[in-house]
Every structure is written in C-alpha cells, then in structure tokens.
Amino acid sequence: MPYQFTFDLSKVPRFFFTEVARVSYQKGMHKALLNTMQEIIKNCRIQEATGLNLSDAVVLLQDFIDLQAVNLMERKKFLKAKKRVLLLPHCSRKYMDNRCQASFDASLPSYTCAHCSKDCLVNKADRLAKKKGYDVYVVPGGSCILKILKENPYEGVIGVACGEEVKMGVAALDSMNVAVQVIPLIKNGCANTAFNMETLVKTL
Numbered sequence: 001m002p003y004q005f006t007f008d009l010s011k012v013p014r015f016f017f018t019e020v021a022r023v024s025y026q027k028g029m030h031k032a033l034l035n036t037m038q039e040i041i042k043n044c045r046i047q048e049a050t051g052l053n054l055s056d057a058v059v060l061l062q063d064f065i066d067l068q069a070v071n072l073m074e075r076k077k078f079l080k081a082k083k084r085v086l087l088l089p090h091c092s093r094k095y096m097d098n099r100c101q102a103s104f105d106a107s108l109p110s111y112t113c114a115h116c117s118k119d120c121l122v123n124k125a126d127r128l129a130k131k132k133g134y135d136v137y138v139v140p141g142g143s144c145i146l147k148i149l150k151e152n153p154y155e156g157v158i159g160v161a162c163g164e165e166v167k168m169g170v171a172a173l174d175s176m177n178v179a180v181q182v183i184p185l186i187k188n189g190c191a192n193t194a195f196n197m198e199t200l201v202k203t204l
Contacts, residue, residue: 025069031062063163067182070170071203078179081156086129086204087145088138089161089185091193094120102138108148111138125160125200132204134158142169154178158203160195162188 101114187194
C-alpha cells in the first residue's frame with residue numbers, strides 16, 4: 001500500500017544517508033533489529049506456517065546491509081584509488097567444464113577469461129572492467145585474494161562473491177589500506193551463480 005503522506009528527499013545531502021548507514025553499521029543497530037525479527041520468526045513459527053526459510057532471508061538481509069555500509073564508507077577512498085582490480089567468482093562462468101576456454105594460472109590461482117561465450121557474465125564483466133582500466137582476476141575462492149593483493153599493489157578492489165565470502169575478504173583487507181567495494185551474488189551455489197551487471201557498471 002502506498003504511503004498516506006508525501007515527502008521529498010531530493011534536497012537531503014547524500015552525506016546524511018551515508019552517515020545513517022555508517023552509524024547504524026558501527027553501532028550494530030540493524031543487527032539488533034534483525035535479531036529481534038529472527039526471534040519473532042522462531043517464536044511465532046512463521047517458517048512452518050509459510051514454508052519459507054525466513055531466518056535465512058533475515059541473515060541475507062543483514063549481510064546486504066553490512067556490505068552496503070562498507071560500500072558507502074569506502075566509496076570516496078575508492079574513487080581516489082589509481083590502480084584498481086576486479087575480482088570475479090569463477091562459479092559465475094557460463095560453463096564450469098571444458099566448454100569454458102578460460103586459461104588457469106595455478107600460481108595465483110586465477111582464471112583468465114577467453115571471451116568464448118557472449119552471454120557469459122564473467123565475459124561481460126571482464127570486457128567492461130578492462131575497458132575502464134581495471135585488472136581482472138577470476139578466482140576460485142576467497143583464499144586467493146590475499147595472494148593476488150600481496151603480489152600487486154592495488155589501491156582499490158571490487159569483489160564479487162557471496163555475502164559470507166565477501167565479509168571474510170573485507171575483514172582480511174582491513175589492515176592492507178585498500179579501498180573496497182563489494183557486490184554480493186544475487187544467486188549463489190557452486191555453479192551458475194549470478195550478480196547484477198547494472199550494480200557492477202555503477203560500481204566501476
């Protein structure tokens with residue numbers, strides 16, 4: 001149902017929204033709210049009544065808020081970064097077998113996209129990022145990230161992964177003075193995962 005009142009937030013400075021996200025994140029306010037929601041879901045047996053795993057949905061929502069807060073707080077620093085890298089998950093490739101012609105470098109480890117499928121998300125993201133001057137790595141897991149960043153002095157990193165993996169990566173990068181932007185997967189799993197290309201375009 002639409003609001004029963006009118007409002008105009010166009011004159012409110014972006015700084016206001018950034019501060020709200022920053023303070024909420026630092027004080028854990030959104031976590032307290034979402035923890036309360038989880039208790040209500042559990043005590044009222046909403047999950048059993050609807051067949052939906054609402055507790056998982058709350059966890060996912062909490063992670064998205066955490067990640068968006070990181071993006072807001074790191075954005076200015078990221079835009080000043082001169083040398084940037086895009087880290088893509090290998091599970092977003094169209095094919096996970098020999099139909100994918102990407103070459104694999106075990107020393108990093110990372111895949112190099114061969115642009116073999118026009119409708120492959122990794123292909124599209126790789127082409128787009130390289131046009132904008134980014135280095136691109138297609139990684140098999142979060143453990144590869146630190147090795148890549150230790151060997152290359154990147155100032156800015158965009159990481160695409162599931163929320164849990166991204167949170168671990170952000171925590172690991174905290175001491176490296178690297179500006180981070182994160183894009184969570186909108187479909188997870190071990191293969192055929194997906195991320196929002198429009199979000200990536202805006203982040204790049």
